[in-house]
Amino acid sequence: MHVVYEACGFGFNLHRELKALGAQCYVIAPRKLDEQCTRVKTDPRDGLTLCQRLSRYVEGNTRELAVIRVPSEEEEQARHVSRQREQLVHHRQKLEAQGRSLLINHSLPAPAHWWKQQTWSRLGKLLPAWITLRLEVARPALLCLQKQINALTSELEAAAPSDIPAGLGKLTTVVMTREICSWERFSNRRAISSYTGLCPGEHTSGTKRIPGSVTKRGNPRLRAALVECAWRMVRFQPNYPPVKKRLGILAKGARATGAQRKKAIVAVARRLAVDLWRVHTGRCIAAQLFNH
Numbered sequence: 001m002h003v004v005y006e007a008c009g010f011g012f013n014l015h016r017e018l019k020a021l022g023a024q025c026y027v028i029a030p031r032k033l034d035e036q037c038t039r040v041k042t043d044p045r046d047g048l049t050l051c052q053r054l055s056r057y058v059e060g061n062t063r064e065l066a067v068i069r070v071p072s073e074e075e076e077q078a079r080h081v082s083r084q085r086e087q088l089v090h091h092r093q094k095l096e097a098q099g100r101s102l103l104i105n106h107s108l109p110a111p112a113h114w115w116k117q118q119t120w121s122r123l124g125k126l127l128p129a130w131i132t133l134r135l136e137v138a139r140p141a142l143l144c145l146q147k148q149i150n151a152l153t154s155e156l157e158a159a160a161p162s163d164i165p166a167g168l169g170k171l172t173t174v175v176m177t178r179e180i181c182s183w184e185r186f187s188n189r190r191a192i193s194s195y196t197g198l199c200p201g202e203h204t205s206g207t208k209r210i211p212g213s214v215t216k217r218g219n220p221r222l223r224a225a226l227v228e229c230a231w232r233m234v235r236f237q238p239n240y241p242p243v244k245k246r247l248g249i250l251a252k253g254a255r256a257t258g259a260q261r262k263k264a265i266v267a268v269a270r271r272l273a274v275d276l277w278r279v280h281t282g283r284c285i286a287a288q289l290f291n292h
Contacts, residue, residue, distance in 0.1 A: 004054045004065065006030045012070045026054070029066040071181050079178040085152040086221070092145040095138045102134060103127075115142040165290035167236030172229050176276070179222040183280035192277045197223050198270040214266060223269075230269040237290055242271040 001023040005014070007030060018025040033049045034041055057064040071079075096115065103110035109126060111119050120139070124132060153171060160170035177183075186192040193199050194217065201212030216223070233243050234250045246264040249256040256264075278284045 002026070002054055002058055004028060004050050004057075006050075007068055012076070015070050016073075026057070026065060026067050027070055029068055031066065069181070069185055075178070075181045079181070081152060082156060082175045082178055083221070085149060085156070088145050088149050088152070092142060092149065095142050095145070099135050099138055102131065106131065115139045163286070165237070165286050167232045167290070168229060169232060172225050172232075176222060176225045176229070177280075179219050179225070183277055186277055189274045189277065192273050193270055195219065195222070196226060196270060196273045198226070198266050198273070222273075226269040226273055227265060230265050230272055233268065233272065234265075239291060240289065242268045 002025075003018050003023050004026045005028070007027050012027065015025045015027050033046045035049070053064040057067075096113070099114055100110040100112070103114065106128075108131065109123065111123065113119055114123055114135070115138070127135075156174045157170040160174050164170060164173055183192075186195065194215075197216040197218040197220070198214050201215050203210045203212060230243075233240050234247075237243060238247060238251075243250065246268065248254055249260050249264045250268070254261075275284075275289050279286050279289065
Protein backbone atom coordinates (compact mmCIF):
# COMPACT_ATOMS: atom_id res chain seq x y z
CA MET A 1 0.00 0.00 0.00
CA HIS A 2 1.28 3.46 -0.96
CA VAL A 3 0.12 6.58 0.88
CA VAL A 4 0.87 10.26 0.24
CA TYR A 5 -0.03 13.43 2.11
CA GLU A 6 1.19 16.99 2.22
CA ALA A 7 3.32 18.20 5.12
CA CYS A 8 1.15 20.22 7.49
CA GLY A 9 0.61 21.13 11.11
CA PHE A 10 -0.18 17.54 12.09
CA GLY A 11 3.50 16.65 12.06
CA PHE A 12 4.97 13.29 11.16
CA ASN A 13 3.26 10.95 13.62
CA LEU A 14 0.82 9.80 10.92
CA HIS A 15 3.77 8.90 8.71
CA ARG A 16 5.39 6.86 11.48
CA GLU A 17 2.15 5.04 12.32
CA LEU A 18 1.54 4.14 8.68
CA LYS A 19 5.12 2.91 8.30
CA ALA A 20 4.68 0.76 11.40
CA LEU A 21 1.60 -0.82 9.78
CA GLY A 22 3.61 -1.71 6.69
CA ALA A 23 2.46 1.04 4.31
CA GLN A 24 4.87 2.95 2.09
CA CYS A 25 4.15 6.55 3.09
CA TYR A 26 5.39 9.67 1.31
CA VAL A 27 5.24 13.13 2.86
CA ILE A 28 5.49 15.84 0.20
CA ALA A 29 6.01 19.58 0.25
CA PRO A 30 2.74 21.55 0.06
CA ARG A 31 1.94 22.66 -3.46
CA LYS A 32 -0.83 24.14 -5.56
CA LEU A 33 -2.85 21.20 -6.88
CA ASP A 34 -5.19 23.22 -9.10
CA GLU A 35 -2.84 23.00 -12.07
CA GLN A 36 -5.45 24.09 -14.62
CA CYS A 37 -6.35 27.20 -12.58
CA THR A 38 -10.06 26.36 -12.47
CA ARG A 39 -10.38 28.20 -9.14
CA VAL A 40 -12.22 25.21 -7.75
CA LYS A 41 -10.48 23.57 -4.81
CA THR A 42 -12.14 20.71 -2.94
CA ASP A 43 -10.86 17.75 -0.94
CA PRO A 44 -12.02 15.18 -3.56
CA ARG A 45 -10.20 17.06 -6.34
CA ASP A 46 -7.03 17.39 -4.29
CA GLY A 47 -7.19 13.71 -3.34
CA LEU A 48 -7.64 12.66 -6.97
CA THR A 49 -4.69 14.78 -8.09
CA LEU A 50 -2.47 13.40 -5.35
CA CYS A 51 -3.43 9.82 -6.24
CA GLN A 52 -2.66 10.41 -9.92
CA ARG A 53 0.72 11.91 -9.05
CA LEU A 54 1.44 9.06 -6.63
CA SER A 55 0.69 6.51 -9.33
CA ARG A 56 3.13 8.12 -11.73
CA TYR A 57 5.73 8.47 -8.96
CA VAL A 58 5.53 4.78 -8.06
CA GLU A 59 5.90 3.89 -11.75
CA GLY A 60 9.24 5.72 -11.84
CA ASN A 61 8.53 9.40 -12.57
CA THR A 62 10.23 10.86 -9.49
CA ARG A 63 9.46 14.45 -10.54
CA GLU A 64 5.75 13.98 -9.82
CA LEU A 65 6.17 14.33 -6.04
CA ALA A 66 8.50 16.54 -4.02
CA VAL A 67 9.10 14.01 -1.26
CA ILE A 68 10.62 15.51 1.89
CA ARG A 69 12.84 13.80 4.42
CA VAL A 70 10.99 12.90 7.60
CA PRO A 71 13.15 13.57 10.66
CA SER A 72 13.51 10.99 13.38
CA GLU A 73 11.87 11.53 16.75
CA GLU A 74 15.30 12.25 18.28
CA GLU A 75 16.02 14.90 15.63
CA GLU A 76 12.63 16.53 16.21
CA GLN A 77 13.21 16.63 19.95
CA ALA A 78 16.66 18.16 19.52
CA ARG A 79 15.59 20.95 17.16
CA HIS A 80 12.52 21.77 19.27
CA VAL A 81 14.83 23.33 21.88
CA SER A 82 16.05 26.04 19.50
CA ARG A 83 12.56 26.54 18.08
CA GLN A 84 11.11 26.95 21.57
CA ARG A 85 13.79 29.52 22.33
CA GLU A 86 12.88 31.36 19.13
CA GLN A 87 9.22 31.47 20.19
CA LEU A 88 10.10 32.81 23.64
CA VAL A 89 12.26 35.54 22.09
CA HIS A 90 9.30 36.52 19.89
CA HIS A 91 6.98 36.77 22.91
CA ARG A 92 9.56 38.86 24.78
CA GLN A 93 9.97 41.25 21.87
CA LYS A 94 6.19 41.63 21.60
CA LEU A 95 5.72 42.51 25.29
CA GLU A 96 8.75 44.79 25.20
CA ALA A 97 7.36 46.65 22.18
CA GLN A 98 3.97 47.10 23.88
CA GLY A 99 5.66 48.76 26.84
CA ARG A 100 7.73 51.05 24.63
CA SER A 101 4.62 51.97 22.67
CA LEU A 102 2.90 53.10 25.88
CA LEU A 103 5.90 55.25 26.80
CA ILE A 104 6.25 56.80 23.35
CA ASN A 105 2.54 57.62 23.16
CA HIS A 106 2.92 59.77 26.28
CA SER A 107 6.23 61.42 25.21
CA LEU A 108 8.24 59.59 27.84
CA PRO A 109 11.71 58.01 27.55
CA ALA A 110 11.42 54.58 25.93
CA PRO A 111 14.70 52.65 26.23
CA ALA A 112 14.93 49.34 24.39
CA HIS A 113 15.21 47.15 27.49
CA TRP A 114 13.04 49.20 29.81
CA TRP A 115 12.12 46.16 31.91
CA LYS A 116 15.63 45.18 32.97
CA GLN A 117 16.56 45.96 36.55
CA GLN A 118 19.18 48.64 35.98
CA THR A 119 17.12 50.50 33.37
CA TRP A 120 13.90 50.11 35.37
CA SER A 121 15.43 51.65 38.50
CA ARG A 122 16.39 54.79 36.54
CA LEU A 123 13.19 54.92 34.50
CA GLY A 124 10.91 54.62 37.53
CA LYS A 125 11.99 58.06 38.76
CA LEU A 126 10.73 59.69 35.53
CA LEU A 127 7.38 57.97 35.06
CA PRO A 128 3.93 58.89 36.38
CA ALA A 129 2.52 56.46 38.91
CA TRP A 130 -0.19 55.15 36.59
CA ILE A 131 2.33 54.41 33.79
CA THR A 132 4.52 52.52 36.25
CA LEU A 133 1.51 50.51 37.38
CA ARG A 134 0.67 49.50 33.79
CA LEU A 135 4.24 48.51 32.98
CA GLU A 136 4.54 46.44 36.14
CA VAL A 137 1.82 44.17 34.73
CA ALA A 138 4.12 43.01 31.91
CA ARG A 139 7.50 43.26 33.65
CA PRO A 140 7.31 39.97 35.65
CA ALA A 141 6.44 38.10 32.46
CA LEU A 142 9.41 39.69 30.68
CA LEU A 143 11.79 38.76 33.47
CA CYS A 144 10.49 35.18 33.47
CA LEU A 145 10.81 34.93 29.69
CA GLN A 146 14.38 36.21 29.81
CA LYS A 147 15.25 33.65 32.47
CA GLN A 148 13.87 30.82 30.32
CA ILE A 149 15.65 32.16 27.22
CA ASN A 150 18.97 32.25 29.09
CA ALA A 151 18.47 28.67 30.27
CA LEU A 152 17.73 27.41 26.75
CA THR A 153 20.66 29.40 25.35
CA SER A 154 23.02 27.79 27.86
CA GLU A 155 21.64 24.35 27.02
CA LEU A 156 22.21 24.89 23.29
CA GLU A 157 25.67 26.38 23.68
CA ALA A 158 26.71 23.49 25.91
CA ALA A 159 25.96 21.12 23.01
CA ALA A 160 28.31 22.95 20.63
CA PRO A 161 31.70 21.44 19.75
CA SER A 162 34.74 23.01 21.36
CA ASP A 163 36.73 23.69 18.18
CA ILE A 164 34.40 26.18 16.47
CA PRO A 165 36.21 28.73 14.27
CA ALA A 166 35.92 32.37 15.31
CA GLY A 167 32.77 34.02 14.02
CA LEU A 168 30.55 30.97 13.68
CA GLY A 169 29.24 31.15 17.23
CA LYS A 170 28.18 28.26 19.47
CA LEU A 171 24.46 29.01 19.43
CA THR A 172 24.28 29.52 15.66
CA THR A 173 26.31 26.38 14.99
CA VAL A 174 23.97 24.21 17.06
CA VAL A 175 20.84 25.80 15.54
CA MET A 176 22.07 25.21 11.99
CA THR A 177 23.15 21.63 12.69
CA ARG A 178 19.83 20.72 14.32
CA GLU A 179 17.78 22.34 11.58
CA ILE A 180 19.78 20.41 8.98
CA CYS A 181 19.25 17.21 11.03
CA SER A 182 21.88 15.35 9.00
CA TRP A 183 24.51 16.88 6.74
CA GLU A 184 24.96 13.52 5.01
CA ARG A 185 21.46 13.76 3.53
CA PHE A 186 22.82 16.06 0.80
CA SER A 187 24.78 14.40 -1.98
CA ASN A 188 26.25 17.52 -3.57
CA ARG A 189 26.67 21.27 -3.12
CA ARG A 190 23.68 22.07 -5.31
CA ALA A 191 21.38 20.15 -2.98
CA ILE A 192 22.48 21.99 0.16
CA SER A 193 22.34 25.35 -1.65
CA SER A 194 18.81 24.66 -2.83
CA TYR A 195 17.69 23.64 0.67
CA THR A 196 18.80 26.98 2.10
CA GLY A 197 16.58 28.92 -0.32
CA LEU A 198 19.47 31.29 -1.06
CA CYS A 199 19.78 30.33 -4.73
CA PRO A 200 18.67 32.93 -7.30
CA GLY A 201 15.44 32.37 -9.18
CA GLU A 202 15.38 32.34 -12.97
CA HIS A 203 12.96 32.98 -15.81
CA THR A 204 14.34 31.71 -19.11
CA SER A 205 12.66 31.49 -22.50
CA GLY A 206 14.65 30.83 -25.64
CA THR A 207 17.76 32.98 -25.58
CA LYS A 208 16.31 35.34 -23.00
CA ARG A 209 17.42 34.70 -19.42
CA ILE A 210 16.24 36.83 -16.51
CA PRO A 211 17.77 36.04 -13.08
CA GLY A 212 15.47 36.77 -10.16
CA SER A 213 15.61 37.13 -6.40
CA VAL A 214 16.38 34.20 -4.13
CA THR A 215 13.83 31.40 -4.13
CA LYS A 216 13.37 31.31 -0.32
CA ARG A 217 12.56 27.63 -0.56
CA GLY A 218 13.57 25.16 2.11
CA ASN A 219 14.14 25.94 5.78
CA PRO A 220 13.59 29.62 6.79
CA ARG A 221 15.25 29.17 10.20
CA LEU A 222 18.39 27.80 8.57
CA ARG A 223 18.38 30.67 6.07
CA ALA A 224 18.15 33.30 8.83
CA ALA A 225 20.94 31.64 10.82
CA LEU A 226 23.21 31.50 7.76
CA VAL A 227 22.74 35.18 6.94
CA GLU A 228 23.37 36.14 10.57
CA CYS A 229 26.49 34.00 10.60
CA ALA A 230 27.68 35.46 7.30
CA TRP A 231 27.62 38.97 8.75
CA ARG A 232 29.78 37.77 11.65
CA MET A 233 32.18 36.21 9.19
CA VAL A 234 32.68 39.65 7.66
CA ARG A 235 33.91 40.87 11.03
CA PHE A 236 35.81 37.87 12.40
CA GLN A 237 36.92 36.08 9.21
CA PRO A 238 37.80 38.78 6.64
CA ASN A 239 40.17 36.34 4.89
CA TYR A 240 37.42 33.77 4.30
CA PRO A 241 37.44 33.58 0.46
CA PRO A 242 33.77 34.53 -0.20
CA VAL A 243 34.08 37.44 2.27
CA LYS A 244 37.46 38.56 0.94
CA LYS A 245 36.04 38.62 -2.58
CA ARG A 246 33.25 41.02 -1.53
CA LEU A 247 34.97 42.94 1.25
CA GLY A 248 34.80 46.15 -0.77
CA ILE A 249 31.01 45.95 -0.54
CA LEU A 250 30.52 44.42 2.91
CA ALA A 251 33.24 46.16 4.93
CA LYS A 252 32.21 48.83 7.41
CA GLY A 253 32.13 52.22 5.69
CA ALA A 254 32.10 50.74 2.19
CA ARG A 255 30.33 52.85 -0.40
CA ALA A 256 27.69 50.41 -1.54
CA THR A 257 23.93 50.53 -1.79
CA GLY A 258 21.71 48.44 0.44
CA ALA A 259 20.75 46.22 -2.50
CA GLN A 260 24.41 45.52 -3.28
CA ARG A 261 25.13 44.60 0.32
CA LYS A 262 22.11 42.26 0.48
CA LYS A 263 23.16 40.45 -2.69
CA ALA A 264 26.72 40.12 -1.46
CA ILE A 265 25.81 38.76 1.98
CA VAL A 266 23.39 36.26 0.43
CA ALA A 267 26.22 35.00 -1.78
CA VAL A 268 28.47 34.63 1.27
CA ALA A 269 25.74 32.80 3.21
CA ARG A 270 25.12 30.40 0.32
CA ARG A 271 28.82 29.58 0.01
CA LEU A 272 29.06 29.26 3.80
CA ALA A 273 26.36 26.58 3.77
CA VAL A 274 28.28 24.62 1.13
CA ASP A 275 31.56 24.90 3.05
CA LEU A 276 29.92 23.80 6.32
CA TRP A 277 28.51 20.80 4.45
CA ARG A 278 31.98 19.99 3.17
CA VAL A 279 33.44 20.21 6.69
CA HIS A 280 30.73 18.13 8.37
CA THR A 281 30.88 15.40 5.71
CA GLY A 282 34.67 15.13 5.84
CA ARG A 283 35.37 16.56 2.40
CA CYS A 284 37.73 19.13 3.92
CA ILE A 285 38.81 20.42 7.31
CA ALA A 286 37.83 23.71 8.94
CA ALA A 287 41.43 24.93 9.03
CA GLN A 288 41.48 25.04 5.24
CA LEU A 289 38.56 27.49 5.19
CA PHE A 290 38.56 29.46 8.44
CA ASN A 291 41.08 31.07 10.76
CA HIS A 292 40.73 29.51 14.22
